[in-house]
Amino acid sequence: MKELSKQYDPQKTEDDIYKMWEDSGFFNPDVCIEKGITDADAETFSIVLPPPNVTGTLHIGHAAMLAIEDTIVRFNRMQGKRTLWIPGTDHAAIATQSKVEKILKEEENKTRYDLGRKEFLKRVDVFAQDSHDTIVNQSKKMGSSLDWSREAFTLDEKRSHAVRTAFKKMYDDNLIYQGARIVNWDPIGKTTVSDDEVIYKEEVAKFYYLQYGPFVIGTSRPETKFGDKYVVMHPDDDRYKEYKHEQEIELEWINGKITATVIKDEAIDMDFGSGVMTITPWHDNTDFDIATRHNLDYEQIIDFDGTLLEIAGEFAGQPITDARQNIIDKLDEKGLLVKLEDDYVHNIATAERTGGTIEPQIKKQWWIDVNKEFEQNGKKTTLKILMQSAVRDNLIDIIPEQFEKTYFHWIDNLRDWCISRQIWYGHQIPVWYCQNADENEKCTQPIVSTDDIISCPHCDGEVKQDPDTLDTWFSSGLWTFSTLGWPEQTDDFLTYHSTNLLETGYDILFFWVARMILMTRYILDGEVPFKTVYLHGLVRDEKGRKMSKSIGNVINPMDVNKKYGTDAVRLSLMIGSTPGNDAKMSEKKIESYRNFSNKLWNIGRYITTQDIKETSDVSINSPADAWIMSRLSQTISSVTQHIENYRLSQAGEELRDFTWTTFADWYVEIHKIEKNDTVLIHVYKTLLKLWHPFIPFVTETIWQEMFDEDQILMVTKYPAPQETSMKEDVLNTFETVKEIITHIRNIRATYTVPANSEINITIITQDVKNITTQENLIKKLARVGKITIQTEDTPQTESASAIFTDGKLYVHLSGIIDIEKEKKRLEDDIAQTEKYIKSIQGRLNSEQFTKKAPENIVQQERDNLIQAETKVTESSQHLENLTN
RNA sequence: GCACGCUUAGCUCAGUUGGUUAGAGCACCUCGUUUACACCGAGGGGGUCGUGAGUUCGAGUCUCUCAGCGUGUACCA
Numbered sequence: 001m002k003e004l005s006k007q008y009d010p011q012k013t014e015d016d017i018y019k020m021w022e023d024s025g026f027f028n029p030d031v032c033i034e035k036g037i038t039d040a041d042a043e044t045f046s047i048v049l050p051p052p053n054v055t056g057t058l059h060i061g062h063a064a065m066l067a068i069e070d071t072i073v074r075f076n077r078m079q080g081k082r083t084l085w086i087p088g089t090d091h092a093a094i095a096t097q098s099k100v101e102k103i104l105k106e107e108e109n110k111t112r113y114d115l116g117r118k119e120f121l122k123r124v125d126v127f128a129q130d131s132h133d134t135i136v137n138q139s140k141k142m143g144s145s146l147d148w149s150r151e152a153f154t155l156d157e158k159r160s161h162a163v164r165t166a167f168k169k170m171y172d173d174n175l176i177y178q179g180a181r182i183v184n185w186d187p188i189g190k191t192t193v194s195d196d197e198v199i200y201k202e203e204v205a206k207f208y209y210l211q212y213g214p215f216v217i218g219t220s221r222p223e224t225k226f227g228d229k230y231v232v233m234h235p236d237d238d239r240y241k242e243y244k245h246e247q248e249i250e251l252e253w254i255n256g257k258i259t260a261t262v263i264k265d266e267a268i269d270m271d272f273g274s275g276v277m278t279i280t281p282w283h284d285n286t287d288f289d290i291a292t293r294h295n296l297d298y299e300q301i302i303d304f305d306g307t308l309l310e311i312a313g314e315f316a317g318q319p320i321t322d323a324r325q326n327i328i329d330k331l332d333e334k335g336l337l338v339k340l341e342d343d344y345v346h347n348i349a350t351a352e353r354t355g356g357t358i359e360p361q362i363k364k365q366w367w368i369d370v371n372k373e374f375e376q377n378g379k380k381t382t383l384k385i386l387m388q389s390a391v392r393d394n395l396i397d398i399i400p401e402q403f404e405k406t407y408f409h410w411i412d413n414l415r416d417w418c419i420s421r422q423i424w425y426g427h428q429i430p431v432w433y434c435q436n437a438d439e440n441e442k443c444t445q446p447i448v449s450t451d452d453i454i455s456c457p458h459c460d461g462e463v464k465q466d467p468d469t470l471d472t473w474f475s476s477g478l479w480t481f482s483t484l485g486w487p488e489q490t491d492d493f494l495t496y497h498s499t500n501l502l503e504t505g506y507d508i509l510f511f512w513v514a515r516m517i518l519m520t521r522y523i524l525d526g527e528v529p530f531k532t533v534y535l536h537g538l539v540r541d542e543k544g545r546k547m548s549k550s551i552g553n554v555i556n557p558m559d560v561n562k563k564y565g566t567d568a569v570r571l572s573l574m575i576g577s578t579p580g581n582d583a584k585m586s587e588k589k590i591e592s593y594r595n596f597s598n599k600l601w602n603i604g605r606y607i608t609t610q611d612i613k614e615t616s617d618v619s620i621n622s623p624a625d626a627w628i629m630s631r632l633s634q635t636i637s638s639v640t641q642h643i644e645n646y647r648l649s650q651a652g653e654e655l656r657d658f659t660w661t662t663f664a665d666w667y668v669e670i671h672k673i674e675k676n677d678t679v680l681i682h683v684y685k686t687l688l689k690l691w692h693p694f695i696p697f698v699t700e701t702i703w704q705e706m707f708d709e710d711q712i713l714m715v716t717k718y719p720a721p722q723e724t725s726m727k728e729d730v731l732n733t734f735e736t737v738k739e740i741i742t743h744i745r746n747i748r749a750t751y752t753v754p755a756n757s758e759i760n761i762t763i764i765t766q767d768v769k770n771i772t773t774q775e776n777l778i779k780k781l782a783r784v785g786k787i788t789i790q791t792e793d794t795p796q797t798e799s800a801s802a803i804f805t806d807g808k809l810y811v812h813l814s815g816i817i818d819i820e821k822e823k824k825r826l827e828d829d830i831a832q833t834e835k836y837i838k839s840i841q842g843r844l845n846s847e848q849f850t851k852k853a854p855e856n857i858v859q860q861e862r863d864n865l866i867q868a869e870t871k872v873t874e875s876s877q878h879l880e881n882l883t884n
Numbered sequence: 885g886c887a888c889g890c891u892u893a894g895c896u897c898a899g900u901u902g903g904u905u906a907g908a909g910c911a912c913c914u915c916g917u918u919u920a921c922a923c924c925g926a927g928g929g930g931g932u933c934g935u936g937a938g939u940u941c942g943a944g945u946c947u948c949u950c951a952g953c954g955u956g957u958a959c960c961a
Contacts, residue, residue, distance in 0.1 A: 007923085200957090218961060232961085269960055277961035286961080347959075402888065406956070409887055413957070510956090542896080544954095576897055576909075580889085582954090584896060592909065595923040606920030645900080653898070653908070668920080836905050848941040857903055857942090864904055 001706055003608040008601035010565030013701045018140055021700075026715050027147045029082045037715045038082050045076040046084040046496035047530075048480055049146060050504045050512070051154060053092035054131040055099050058138040060539045060547065060573075060585060061505065063557035066142040067570040068536060068648060069503050073145055074693035075643050078718035084496050086483045087139065087146040089132050091155035093426035093472040094197075094353050096131075098189060100124045100425075117424050124425045138558060143566055143696045145714070150492070152483045154475045155427065162482035163475050164430040164450040166523055171431075171448045173374050175383065175522070176419070178446070180364045182288045183418055184349065187306035188356030191422040192365060194471060195415065196510055198358055200347040207344035208328060209274070211336045213251030213260060215240075218273035220344055222331065223323045226254060226311050227299040228278035232290060235264040237275050252334070254327060255313040265290050283360050302359055366420040366429060366468070370518075377526055386521040387411050387514060390528055396517065398533045399646055400580040403506060410510050417515075419471045426469030436461040476512055477519035480529040499530045506535040506580055534646050535580050539573070542586035560590055567695035568594035574694065575652040596656060597698045600691065603664055604702045607684060612677045614707065625679045628667045629722070631658065632683055637721040639690060652694055659687055686719045826879045833872050840865045 025031035032038040047069060052062055069085065077083040097112075100123055104110050112120045132153070139146065152159060170176040183192040207220050215231060231249070233240045243249075247262040260278075267290055268275065281291035281298045291298060301311055308315050308323050315323045331337045349358035370383045388411055390396045391404055398404045420429060434443035434456035442458040446466075453463050478486070480502075484493040498520075502513065513533055520529035540546060541553040548554065560569050564587075571593040577583035620626050635658045642651035663683060671680050685707070692699045692713050703713040840861055843849045850858055 004920090007921090200959095220961080272960045274961095279961080284961080286959085406888055409957075506955090578898075581897090586896085588910070589896080591923080595921095598923045599921065602921035602923090604920080609920065642900095647900080649898075650900085657908080664921085665925080669925095832905080839905080843941075846941060850941085852941045853903080860904060868905090 001608050001612060001614055001708075004601065004605040004702065004705055006605075008565070008598055008698060008701070010567065010597075010697060011562060014141070014143075014566055014697050017697055017700050017704075018143065020704075020712065021145065021714055022140075022148070024712060024714075026077075026712075027085075027145045028149050029084050029147070032077070032715065033082070038077075038080060040082075042080055042082045044084070044496055044500075045073075045081040046086075046499040047073065047501045047503065048086045048483055048499060049088060049144075050502075050508075051088040051090040051152075051476070051479065052135050053095055054089050054128040054135070055092055055095050056131055057134050058142075058557060060555050060557050062138075063142055063569060064536060064539050064573040064583070065503065065505070066139060066144045067573045068534075070142070070144045070696070071570070071574065071648060071693040072501065072503070072643070072646070074696060074714065075718065077145070077714070078689065078692065078716065080717065082495075084150070084492075085144075085146050086150050086152065087136075087144075087148060088152040088154070088479070088483060089128075089135060090476060091128065091153065091426060091472065093421060093469060094189060094191065094193070094423055095472075096124060096128060097423050097425040098353050100127050103127070112424065121424055141558060141561055141566065143570070145696075150483070154472070154479070158485070159475060159478070159482050160427060161450065162478050162486055163427045163470065165487045166478055166519065167430050167470075167474075168448050168450055169523065170368065175369050175372055175374065176366060177369060178364060178366055180362055181367070181416075182285050182360050183363045183365055184351075184358045185304060185361040185363065186351035186354055186356045187304065187359055188354040189351055189423065190304065192363060192418055192420065193351050193353075193358070194418050194473075197352045198349045199352050201350055202345060203348045204342075205344050205346060205348075207341040208331075208337060209339040209341075210331060211338050212253070212276075212278060213249050215276045216274045216338050217276055217278050219277075220346060221324075222327045223308060223312075223315075223320050224280040224283050224301050225278065225327075226308075226313075226315075227282070227301050228253075228280055229258055229260050230263050230279050230291075230294075230296055231260050231276060232263045232265050232268055232279055233276045234266060234268040234270045237268070237270050239275065252336070254331060254336075261296075263290070263294055263296070265293065282362050285360060288360075288362070298362060300362070302361075304361065306359060365418050366431075368417040368419055370414055370416055376522075383518050383522060384411060384414060386526070387518050390517050390521055395528045396531060396533060399535065400578075403509060403533075403535055403580060407509060407514065410514065417471075419474050420466075420468040421471055422467075423469055426472060427475055429466040429468050429470060431466040432463040433466070434459065434461055434463050473511055473515045474519075477515035478523070480516060480520060481524065497524075498528050501532045501534060502530040503534040503536065506537065509533075509535060532646070537577065537580055537582040539585050540582050542584050542588075544582070544584055555585055555587070560587065563587075564590045564594040565597055565697070567597050567698045571596065571652065571694060574648050575656070576649060578649055579646065596660070597695060599660060599664060600687075600695075600698060601702065603659075603668060603684060604706055606668060607680060608706060610671075610677070612681065614681065615678055616682075618678045618682045619676070620679065621676050622674055624667065624670045624674060625676050628663065628679060628683055631662055632686060633721040633723065636686070636690065636719050640718075640721075643693070648694075655687075655690055655694070659691075663687065688713060689716055689719050692716075823879060823883070826875050830872055830875050830879070833868050833875070837865065837868045837872065840868065 021027065026035075026037065029038060033040045049069065050065065052058060058066075073083055073085045100120075101112055104112070104115070104120075104123070115123065136148075136151075167176065184195065184198050185191075186193050205220050207218060208222055209216050209218050210222070210225075212228075212231060217231070219225060233243070235245075243262045245262060245264045249260045249262065250257060251260055263279075267286060268277065279287035279290055279296075280301065281287045281296060282300045283302060288298075290296075299311060300309060302320065303309050307317055307319050310316050312318070312323070315326060318326065328337060350356065351358060368383070370387075373380050373382055375381075376386075388408065391398060391407055398407065430449055432447040432449065432453040434440070434447070436456065436459050437444045440459050440461075443456055443461070447453055447457065447463065453465070455461065456463050475482070480499050481493060481497050484490065484497055486493050486497075502516070504513065516529045520527060538546065541551075541555070543553075545551060545553060557569060568590050572585065572590040573583070575593070576589070618629075620629060635654060639651045639655055642648070642654070667680070667683065671677075688699045688703055696714065700713045703709065709716075844858075844861055844865065
């Protein structure tokens with residue numbers, strides 16, 4: 001066995017280790033089968049990487065995602081499953097485009113219009129490629145065992161084909177339609193955004209009460225009021241009984257006299273303001289609905305660039321912010337301003353990406369109809385129903401469960417999905433319009449096609465493609481199967497779909513997860529994209545704030561990887577955080593896991609300095625051996641179960657506990673006396689395998705440097721629990737001896753005042769056979785040279801001894817005990833135990849308990865009682881001995 | 885407003901279907917520093933599990949109330 005170097009230096013080895021894995025080809029399940037690592041007919045485990053946006057670099061949240069997924073993937077691969085983890089990146093249409101636009105503005109003071117569509121897209125491609133390369137490199141640094149040979153991009157050729165195929169299928173089924181409706185218009189990005197891309201921010205604004213003929217209306221947006229010629233009130237509102245539905249009223253308004261029409265509608269809240277409002281159907285959803293119900297006129301007031309249109313008369317061309325005050329000034333002059341409140345708190349809608357204030361507008365867009373009935377597998381259904389039933393019928397489990405409720409709540413309020421965007425970067429909508437539509441009736445229909453259309457199929461005339469692009473989530477929605485080659489029925493697609501798991505942040509449950517379910521169930525005839533959704537939380541700073549550049553609290557994963565090692569970072573992101581909950585991250589936490597990697601390394605170092613021969617045999621010679629083997633077996637089965645149920649934190653914690661406090665602190669110490677090399681090596685090798693999914697670098701490094709194995713650790717078989725043949729009472733003996741040792745050490749460490757008294761510690765054991773071994777052990781571990789243990793054959797020394805009689809082990813200590821402190825400890829201990837005894841007795845005396853509680857619980861309590869009583873008796877005996 | 889969470893040791897959090905005297909890491913205190921490891925070892929203190937009630941033989945765990953915090957979502961002119 002080769003000796004390990006003094007310290008583990010992750011920076012020196014990580015890149016080489018990753019390269020070795022990559023060169024081995026084992027990230028690719030086909031290679032695993034070819035090389036006999038995996039059986040061809042093995043169960044599959046497939047998962048897609050949520051493709052990071054090509055907008056720059058990875059952040060700590062990505063690092064967490066990669067760590068969690070890699071751990072699960074490595075675990076499954078080692079379990080012998082045919083395991084596939086597909087990498088990729090997302091073109092992230094609007095996010096990427098606005099990033100490039102920003103750079104363009106800063107560096108060249110140009111807009112995308114200055115460059116033109118073609119040239120601009122070239123720039124975006126260069127930027128995206130650059131980001132992509134960074135992201136791939138960073139993913140490798142994290143140790144991700146992704147199958148790079150299958151890498152995909154949401155905007156590459158294959159995915160484009162999938163997108164067009166999906167679009168055409170939906171269009172042909174009338175699930176995609178074109179319609180003029182209210183959209184969320186972002187005047188900065190000059191595009192529509194979906195409901196989910198709108199962020200509401202609280203704002204304090206002015207609220208105006210205006211005289212509108214005989215009514216007083218309230219508004220916070222006077223600039224929209226020009227076109228208001230309908231005044232609406234609740235049909236049951238007695239205050240306005242005298243006014244009839246569709247009654248016309250002449251009144252003085254901003255730019256002179258107008259004729260207003262009274263409308264009665266139940267959407268009006270009688271208690272809000274004056275209970276009367278005027279409506280602006282072009283720029284408000286509720287108003288639009290009212291107008292649609294009563295078949296009223298619409299008129300656009302605000303232009304798409306955020307300035308007022310001709311209808312505003314003298315205010316035309318002014319931006320909203322200026323116009324608002326000017327209009328109020330004029331209304332005030334005319335005596336129409338009744339009252340002004342300046343502490344009106346409301347939410348304003350802003351665009352997620354650009355920060356622009358959303359202006360609702362009516363615009364012709366492409367929509368996906370979520371409520372339209374269609375037939376699937378002989379049953380009538382809708383997209384909404386497909387989304388609901390996937391989770392309701394347990395085709396998909398969401399972890400943690402509470403998000404299932406959130407999911408249903410979202411679907412209940414779901415409206416049609418606006419999928420067209422007025423931006424350039426993305427999948428251009430696969431629809432062409434014939435330029436001769438006016439002349440030829442046949443040519444008025446849009447042409448939807450999966451291939452580019454060069455000329456009109458009816459008249460051979462010129463065609464133009466719809467200039468809009470698709471919402472980025474349209475292509476992401478196809479991700480689980482577009483990455484596997486769909487619409488072609490490839491081997492990959494047939495083998496690996498549905499995928500087993502989707503692991504992603506809860507913040508994109510609606511954006512992405514829900515859309516994937518919608519798309520997959522529709523396109524693949526009810527099939528689900530994945531069987532389990534695991535939602536992780538956000539990674540926050542140590543104070544619980546979001547990490548942001550402006551606060552300066554960003555932890556860059558690459559920096560800390562370099563400083564503490566990738567494994568430490570991975571562990572700190574996985575242990576101590578549970579699905580769905582945000583995790584706080586700090587360098588201190590990473591540091592503590594760096595210490596752990598070092599511990600694992602040093603156990604190996606101890607082994608390599610011991611002149612041990614490598615062997616695969618395991619011989620159990622002592623209770624200590626049996627004990628560690630049995631504890632190992634317990635740990636394996638528990639850890640395996642935890643990982644299978646995606647409780648990674650729990651699994652990691654138990655492994656750490658076993659490694660540190662059981663194996664390193666006890667068994668390795670014991671080995672210094674007993675020298676059973678076979679068990680030591682077996683446990684250590686097993687631990688390396690158990691740890692490998694979590695901390696692949698340090699484990700593989702140790703494996704490579706220490707041992708002379710044929711197989712790399714990454715593809716070794718995951719350990720299975722093993723029954724030990726040792727009897728339970730032998731194991732108990734060891735636990736007992738362990739307790740004695742702890743107790744002796746405790747006394748020595750805690751009590752320092754010299755006294756010439758003796759103390760007896762009585763421990764009950766059932767097995768005396770291995771006492772000689774334990775004698776040395778206690779001696780060594782107590783690290784008190786003077787202590788010896790006396791059995792029937794060994795003589796007593798002058799300062800300390802232990803004696804076995806009547807199945808009891810008496811340990812005598814002398815010379816180092818503070819009697820007063822020891823007395824107090826015993827007294828406290830007795831008092832506490834007596835209290836405990838009382839509570840058990842109370843329970844056992846109650847008939848309800850003995851009758852209704854299960855038998856094993858009752859028996860357990862009886863045992864507890866006996867144990868506690870024994871403890872009191874013995875402690876009292878010690879106390880008496882001390883007092884005399 | 886509606887929905888969903890969270891509240892357990894000084895801090896960060898575990899606690900699977902209700903069942904021994906509620907756990908870990910960090911921090912703190914004491915002692916130790918020994919050829920695997922000071923990126924160390926041994927030990928200790930510290931919690932009426934947010935409040936109040938209920939169900940139960942038994943509640944950190946289930947139900948309800950209230951309070952504080954957070955997230956999502958809707959919105960009113």
